[in-house]
Every structure is written in structure tokens, then in C-alpha cells.
Amino acid sequence: MNRIDRLSAILIQLQGKKIVKAAEISERFNISLRTVYRDVRALQEAGVPIGAEAGTGYYLVEGYHLPPVMFSREEAAALLTGEKLMANLSDHSNRKEFSNAMQKIKAVLRGSEKDFLESLEDNIAVVSRRPPVGEEFPNRFLSDIQYALGKQQMLQLDYFAMHSETLTKREVEPIGIIYTSGNWHLIAWCRLRHGYRDFRMDRIKNVSVSADSYDKTRHITLKEYMDRYGEYEAQAHMVKLRFPRAFARRIGDQKFYYGLVEEQAVGECIEMTFLAPCLEWFGRWLLVWGSVPEIISPAELADKMKELALEIKQHYL
Template sequence: MNRIDRLSAILIQLQGKKIVKAAEIAERFDISLRTVYRDVRALQEAGVPVGAEAGTGYYLVEGYHLPPIMFNREEAAALLTGEKLMAQLSDHSNRKQFSNAMQKIRAVLRGNEKDFLESLEENIAVVNRRPPTGDEFPNRFLSDIQHSLGRHLILEMDYFALHTEVLTHREVEPIGIMYMTNYWYLIGWCRLRHGYRNFRMDRIKNLSVTDISYDRSRHITLKEYIDKYSETEAKPYEIRVRFPQAFARRIGDQKFYYGMVEEQVVGNCVEMTFLCTWLDWFGRWLLTWGKHVEVIAPGELSEHMKLLAKEIQEHYL
């Protein structure tokens, strides 16, 4: 990137945040801090009102705005890809907001970029194998959660925990959201459990943003949560089971709720691979399929199935 293009990009970066650290600029453009200082000085000499706070970063003086920004073809293609991803991997609220934003972006594209996007649109697809969310769990709260995060407001919600199958009312002080293993999660301090918890958003039945604020500085950051709890939380088991082909069709979409990540035909059977943390919960689901399922791995699940079968036998005896 030549210097003129870099100066323009730095100016756009400055307009995108209240304060931008010199280290952020250096990292983005892979330049030294000394070069950053020279570039900022060049912008100031050109009449751009760039202010600086010692030890904090640079900012644009209030009231200064760039003229409307034009996107090049590659940037427009990247945005189209993002739109396809959001349409499948976001919830109902965020999907609508992103679609509205894309309409505004398309409106400012040059004619040849619009033609390029139209020709490209039919050739990009994101296939989501997750089952659709029913009316019981509307899956439309991502925008509200983002609002509460930005304003530091407490959330109230009714949450259905899969491993206990119990609906509970929670008050949560959110610290972040993340997308993991095909689902969006809300991470926050749960006042009911007095600890940090992750909540799968498609398991939230009702949610409201209160007008009660909380002290964000009392909590760890999202990165700290991920670094700390990824080591202590139970790791998911990789489970492989086989069903006869004719029988496998009866399972339908249930397999997705139990964490299926892959399936393949092996002889006259369909082998399915799941990622699941709770062997007992998964094993009790397998019991519903009787002798029509064969556990391939792990060995712990095979042993647990024997215990569950004995439990059922003793119950009916």
C-alpha cells in the first residue's frame, strides 16, 4: 500500500472510533510507531484536525467528517459474503438489521460494482444444517443483548437449560457474546447462580433489557473468560454411533439438537459423529432408539449405556 492510500485508510480508521491507539494503527498497516507518528503529522499538516491525548491515542476533533466513502469491488464482495453468513448464522433481529445496512451500502456503490455484486450473488451460498427454531424459543434477542452490552444494562430472561430441561428466570450482567459450535452464546454474571455462565441464545424463551445499570469494571473481560474457563470447563466428547440406513431416517432433525457434526454411510449403516459434554444426557436419548443403535466410541459411553439399561431393568422389575 502506498503512502497516500495509507493516509486515507488511517483517516477512515480515526473516524471509526473515539480514540485510536498508535499501536492499533501500526498493527493494522504493519508499520513502525515512528511511521505512524509521521503519518499523523502529515494529516495534521494537510489540515485534518487530529487531536492527541498523551498515553491514550489519537482522535478526530468533534464535528469533522469525511465525505461519503466509496467501496471498491473486493470490499463489496467481502460485504456480500458477510451478508450471506449473517443470513444463516445470526438470529432474526440481527439478520434484519444487517440486511437494512446492506441496502444502504448497495445504494452508494458505483454502477459497475452493483453489476458485479448482482452477478456474484447467486454464486455464493452458506448452508446451515441447524434445525429451525420453533415458536417456543423465538431466537430474536441478539440485538437487545448487544444494546445491553453497549449500555451496561442488566438483562432479565427466562432460560431453558438443555442438560436439566428446566426453565428458570435469570438476571444477568452481560460481559460479551460469542459464536461457537454453530450457536451464539451470551456470557455474563448470573445473579441466580452467583457466577459466570454461558447461555445459548436459541434457548432463551423471553428476554428484556432493564433500565438498571451495572458496574462493568467489576467483571472480567470476555477474553479473560474464554482464557480462564476454556481450560476448566468440561471438554466435549466425540461420540460416534451407527444406525441402520432405513432406521436413520426416523431420527429426523433430532440429531442436530444433540450436537451432530458429521454423518456418512458405512456399509448398510449411517455413522453419525456428535460433540457432546454430558454422556448421561446423550445416553438417555440413545435409549429411546433401543437396539437400533450401536455405540462405536467412546468406550465410556458404552459402559454408561450398560448402567442405564440396568437402571431401566431394575425399575420395571
């Protein structure tokens, strides 16, 4: 990148945040701190009102705005790809907001870039392996949760716990959101349980943002949570099952709801791999299929199935 382009990019970066540290600029453009100081000084000499706080960073003086930003063809294509991803991986609330933002972005594109995007529109697709979330839990709260995170405000949830099949009311202090294994998760301090909890957002029936605020400095960061509790998906149990090929078709879309991550043909069978957050909950679903599935791993699941089968036998005796 030549210096003129870099100066323009630094100016855009300054407008994007309240305070930008010199180290952030250095890391982004792979330049030395001395070069950062020279570039900022050059912008100031050109009349850009850049202020500095010792030990904190640079900022643009309140009221200064850049003219509308123009996007390159590659940047426009990247934004279109992002829109396709949002349509499949986000929830109803964010889909609408991102779509509105994209309309504004497309409005400032040059004619040639608009034509390019239109020709590209039908040639990018994102296919999710998971079926859409049912309307019983509409999963439209991502925007509300993001607002609460930004404003440090409490959230009140009506949350459906799958393992106990009960709806509980929770008052939580959010620390972050994670997208993993096909679902969004809210990580928060739960006042009911007096500890950090993982709430799958498609199991949240209702959300309200409380007027009460909380002090986020009392909590660990999202990164600290993930580091402390290990690799995020490692919290789930890796389950491998084998079904006769002809029988596997009967399972249909249920396998997606129970955490399917992979399936492959093995001889006359279909081997399925799941990430199960709770072996008992997973085992109760497995009972539906009787003696048909073969449990490859883990051994704890086979033990759990014996317990569940004995429980049913004793119930009907």
C-alpha cells in the same frame, strides 16, 4: 499500499473509533510507529482536526466527518458474502439490522459496483447443516444482548435448561457472546448461581434489558473466560455412534438438535460424531433407539446407558 491510500485508510480508521492507539495503526498497516507519527502529522498539516492524548491515542475532533465512503469491487463482494453469512448464522434481530445496513451501503456504490453485486447475488450461498430454530424459542434477542453489553446493563432471562427440562428466571451480567458449534452463546455472571454460566441463545425464551447497570471491571473478559475454561468446544463430550445404514435414515433431523458435527459411511453403517454438553441428556435421547446404536466412544456414555436402562427397569417393576 501507497501512502495516499494509507492516509485515507488511517482517516477512516480514526472515524471508526473514539480513540485509536498508534500501535493499532502500526499493526494494521505493518508500519513503524515513527511512520505512524509522520502520517498523522501529514493529515494534520492537510487540515484534518486530529487530537492526541498522551499515553492514550489519537482522535478526530467532535463534529468532523468524512464524505461518504466509496467501496472497491472486492470490498463490495466481501460485504455481500457477509450478508449471506448473517442470513444463516445470525438471529432474527441482527438479520434485519444487517439487511438495513446493506441497503445503505449499496446506495453509495458506483453503478458498476451495483451491477457487479447484482450479477454475484445468485452465485453465493451459505448452507447450514442445522435446521432452523422453531418458533417456540424464536431466537431474536442478539440485538438486545449486544445493547446490554455495550451499555453494561443487566439482563433478565427466561431460560430453558435442556438437561432438566425446566424454565428458570435468571438475572445476569453479560460479559460476551460466542458463536460455536452452530449456535450463539451468551457468557454471563449469573446472580442465581453465583458464577459464570454459558447460556445457549436458542434456549432463551424471553429477554428484557434491565435499567440496572453493572461494573464490568469486576468480571473477567471474554478472552479470559475462554482461556480459563479451556478450548470452548472441549467442554462438550465428543460422542461417536454407529448405526446400520438403513436405520440411520429414521433419525432424520433429530441428529442436528443433539449436536451432530460429522457423519460418514463405514461399510454397511453410518458413523456419526456429536458434541454433547451433557451425557445424561444425550443418553436419554439415545434410549429412544433401543439396542440399535453401537457406542464407539466415550466409555462413560456406555456406563450412563446402563444406569438409565436400570432406572427404567426399576420404574416399571
